[in-house]
Amino acid sequence: MRPLAAAETVGTPALNFVIFAFFVLVTLVIAVSAAGKNKSTTDYYAGGRDFTGWQNGIAIGGDYLSAASFLGIAGIIALSGYDGFLYSIGFLVGWLLVLLLVSEPLRNTGRYTMADVIDLRLRAVPVRAAAAISTLTVSFFYLLAQMAGAGALVSLLLGVSSTAGQDIVLAVVGLLMIFYVMVGGMRGTTWVQIVKASILAAGAAVTTLWVLSKSGFSLSVLLHHAAAASPAGSAVLGPGLEYGVNITSKFDFISLALSLVLGTAGLPHVLMRLYTVPNAREARRSVVWTIWLVGLFYLCTLVLGYGAMWLVGGKQILAAPGGGDSAVPLLAYHLGGTILLGIVAAVAFATILAVVAGLTITASACFAHDVYAGVIRRGDTDPSDEVRVARITAVVIGIVAVVGGIAAKGIDVAFLVSLAFAVAASANLPSILYSLFWPRFTQRGALWSIYGGLISSVGLIVFSPIVSGQATTVGAIGASLITNPHINFAFFPLNNPGLVSIPLAFFLGWLGTVTDPHPADAVRFARMQVRALTGVGAERGGRS
Amino acid sequence: MALFQPARGTAGGTEVTQSARSRASGYEAVRASRDFWTIHRRLGSFVVPACVLLLGWYFLFVIIAVFAPGFMRISVFGDVNIGLCFGALQFVSTFAIALGYRRWAHRRLDPLTDRLRQRLEGGRY
Numbered sequence: 001m002r003p004l005a006a007a008e009t010v011g012t013p014a015l016n017f018v019i020f021a022f023f024v025l026v027t028l029v030i031a032v033s034a035a036g037k038n039k040s041t042t043d044y045y046a047g048g049r050d051f052t053g054w055q056n057g058i059a060i061g062g063d064y065l066s067a068a069s070f071l072g073i074a075g076i077i078a079l080s081g082y083d084g085f086l087y088s089i090g091f092l093v094g095w096l097l098v099l100l101l102v103s104e105p106l107r108n109t110g111r112y113t114m115a116d117v118i119d120l121r122l123r124a125v126p127v128r129a130a131a132a133i134s135t136l137t138v139s140f141f142y143l144l145a146q147m148a149g150a151g152a153l154v155s156l157l158l159g160v161s162s163t164a165g166q167d168i169v170l171a172v173v174g175l176l177m178i179f180y181v182m183v184g185g186m187r188g189t190t191w192v193q194i195v196k197a198s199i200l201a202a203g204a205a206v207t208t209l210w211v212l213s214k215s216g217f218s219l220s221v222l223l224h225h226a227a228a229a230s231p232a233g234s235a236v237l238g239p240g241l242e243y244g245v246n247i248t249s250k251f252d253f254i255s256l257a258l259s260l261v262l263g264t265a266g267l268p269h270v271l272m273r274l275y276t277v278p279n280a281r282e283a284r285r286s287v288v289w290t291i292w293l294v295g296l297f298y299l300c301t302l303v304l305g306y307g308a309m310w311l312v313g314g315k316q317i318l319a320a321p322g323g324g325d326s327a328v329p330l331l332a333y334h335l336g337g338t339i340l341l342g343i344v345a346a347v348a349f350a351t352i353l354a355v356v357a358g359l360t361i362t363a364s365a366c367f368a369h370d371v372y373a374g375v376i377r378r379g380d381t382d383p384s385d386e387v388r389v390a391r392i393t394a395v396v397i398g399i400v401a402v403v404g405g406i407a408a409k410g411i412d413v414a415f416l417v418s419l420a421f422a423v424a425a426s427a428n429l430p431s432i433l434y435s436l437f438w439p440r441f442t443q444r445g446a447l448w449s450i451y452g453g454l455i456s457s458v459g460l461i462v463f464s465p466i467v468s469g470q471a472t473t474v475g476a477i478g479a480s481l482i483t484n485p486h487i488n489f490a491f492f493p494l495n496n497p498g499l500v501s502i503p504l505a506f507f508l509g510w511l512g513t514v515t516d517p518h519p520a521d522a523v524r525f526a527r528m529q530v531r532a533l534t535g536v537g538a539e540r541g542g543r544s
Numbered sequence: 545m546a547l548f549q550p551a552r553g554t555a556g557g558t559e560v561t562q563s564a565r566s567r568a569s570g571y572e573a574v575r576a577s578r579d580f581w582t583i584h585r586r587l588g589s590f591v592v593p594a595c596v597l598l599l600g601w602y603f604l605f606v607i608i609a610v611f612a613p614g615f616m617r618i619s620v621f622g623d624v625n626i627g628l629c630f631g632a633l634q635f636v637s638t639f640a641i642a643l644g645y646r647r648w649a650h651r652r653l654d655p656l657t658d659r660l661r662q663r664l665e666g667g668r669y
Contacts, residue, residue, distance in 0.1 A: 082609075082616075082627055082628075082631075085628075085631050086606070086609055086631075089602070089605070089631055089634045089635070090602075090606075092634070092635065092638055093598065093602045093634060093638055095638070095642075096594075096595075096598050096638055096641055096642060097595065099642055099645060100591045100594055100595055100641075100645060101591065101595065218622075219624060220621065220622030220623045220624050221622075221623075223622075223623035223624065223628075224622070224623045227623065234617075234623075237617065237623060237625055237627070237628070238613050238614075238616045238617035238625060238627050239609040239610070239613045239616050239627055240609075240610075240613035243610060244610070244613055250610045250611065253606070253610055254606060254607070254610060257602075257603070257606045261599070261602060281654065284645075284646060284649060285646070287642075288642045288643065288645075288646050291638060291639065291642045292639070292642075295635050295638060295639060298635075299635060522572075523571070523572060526571045526572045526574075526575045527571040529575060529584075530571045530574045530575055530580065530664070531571075533580070533583055533584065533587070533657060533660075534574075534580075534583075534657050534660050534661040534664060535657065535661055536660075536661045536664045536665060
């Protein structure tokens, strides 16, 4: 094993930097070359709708496989074994709900954003405003997670350990992403996702094969060595190390599982990607491609996680900056030295850049299309005006992300991502499903469901042990943000709000509807249903 | 074969006089047509059981992992235990449902929706 002092930078920062710079250069060229084609709102928001199913499928995978997946899940597996695998299965299975329930009707009935679908059904400004607020909230939490991850990664890989230095790097990330989104629009961002997903898949596959070659391509041998290297022994091969500590943490995990499986179908940046293909059939194809990519990728993280447990060891991972998130970079360093580490680091950095760009375009489209054109101007705008607002919004979001990322540097990435999933599953999913499938759904039902889901999920987190009341780490549950034991307003025992907030949002959607004095518009539902099933009236892509 | 014959004589045939512009009533007419309900019923008969099944299968896995971790630790071969096999089966079932749905929708749904959309866009409703 190579000698490596704990809490030091690994590899050669200069080499890592050269590989980063190369990726940035390639993607900038892509963004600039896409810029010439961006003329209309459809070009800017939906990449002209002329991506094919597999291209978009890879791009959705690129948007979805964030740093939290690549570094976070492998890190959880490396530190506590099987429980990290449980996470990844939730992230994968949720895609089937996107495929079966949401992708085709959404593509058939919407134009650019999630709120379009609900608006087609209910045609009410307050509902569009509510959907926009929840879209922006989910995007914000997700964005914070990525920026917080970027901070940890940079300190590990570029040798930037001073606070000011890290903040400068975060600002550079923000600037790059503003550039991609402003110049490249959805077309440029999609190509950046495709490039990133391809190198991420290649990097994960190579490292996985490398680990397997060390154990003679036997999973059993790998697991045996991993368990032997861990202080917990063979307990790492089964569930419970993180979530089995007590009854609260068990229910906490069930709550998390519910958010993960239902959250994917409500993630605005995933839903928005479904509009970049010419029709619903291509949307279906793209989701099947995504399922392949995401599934095979998570199988790789299983090997990478146990591989890091065996070859690097939990002690060294915990001592490195970034903790669990450093498991894969350290594993790469152990296997292939500075070159492989540089490649893995570039992949991880590319991942953060691309996901941040994807979130920014979603949030800027949501603001320009839903808030500005839909709510403030009541539809009275011309497309060039809307795109101009979207570009300005991208700059504002970039600045907010940088400031938020600097503030959120210490917060656990996996936690912020699971928070975004919980809010997406509570605030977005119920009204999407009700709009598409329930004839009686009304405006009051939508407002109660969206605001109820949003307020309850965010509120329960504020009053959970995450924010206050827990001075020390117990199992999976780390210490609170407020570690002062005298400040304790954590009356909700679980860290994950989904178990309460998701059923509540569905219930409020129903209750608001049945108590609404204005009945649902039957003609509007008929139109929605016919359009959702047949695709008539849907905006076509460039080629068809 | 009957599936691919145009549904003359049903609601589709009686509504041809309607202008394509009066879409609102057109949509209701489509919704009343036999083709539409065939698509609707078929889609439901796949999607509803599939969702119930996959969510049930997933939460069965989660609940066993949380409340019966000992069961998951039983060895199948070497250091590979039931938990790992169960987890791998979640991947297999996800791939299988995704591919199964794509195939099924391509063969059983797409021809019908194409026909209905062409009629609607041609102003037949």
